Amino acid sequence: MKKITPFSIYVLILFLATACASPASSATQAPTQPAATEAPTQSGPEEVGPVDNGTQVNITLADNTIDSSQTEFQAGVPYTFVIKNTGRHAHNFIINPPVSIAGSLEAALSGALLAVPQEQLPVGATVTVEYTFPDSAAGQLLEFSCLIRKHYEDGMKLAITVTK
Numbered sequence: 353m354k355k356i357t358p359f360s361i362y363v364l365i366l367f368l369a370t371a372c373a374s375p376a377s378s379a380t381q382a383p384t385q386p387a388a389t390e391a392p393t394q395s396g397p398e399e400v401g402p403v404d405n406g407t408q409v410n411i412t413l414a415d416n417t418i419d420s421s422q423t424e425f426q427a428g429v430p431y432t433f434v435i436k437n438t439g440r441h442a443h444n445f446i447i448n449p450p451v452s453i454a455g456s457l458e459a460a461l462s463g464a465l466l467a468v469p470q471e472q473l474p475v476g477a478t479v480t481v482e483y484t485f486p487d488s489a490a491g492q493l494l495e496f497s498c499l500i501r502k503h504y505e506d507g508m509k510l511a512i513t514v515t516k
Contacts, residue, residue, distance in 0.1 A: 415439040
């Protein structure tokens, strides 16, 4: 019978450790939110393409910030949101009442006027969404946000105004 050398055992252990290792998780990545959908009357996010109608609004999602080319909107006017994720993490894009008003992230998500889930906004992604604010949105406290818990708490929100 052959002797197993210490080197062979070392190689076997190294191989097993490598095969069984899982990738390290990022400490700043929040747990996945449940997939959200838009209001039924709106079309879903699409690949970026030519903007044919409405006013184009450029949204940039970075880590802990949301920037928008416009924060004042009018009910009944079609808008084309071009949403780009320039951050190092996936984000979602939500138009919702502030969490302080809604009571929780889940309540803000359930009261959302528009939701683009993080599966559609991985790092480097750009999506285009057509949206028209309903008359009922006028005068409400609303914001653009990323409702992933740690992202929202770190400031990924931007107040918006909707008028008639």
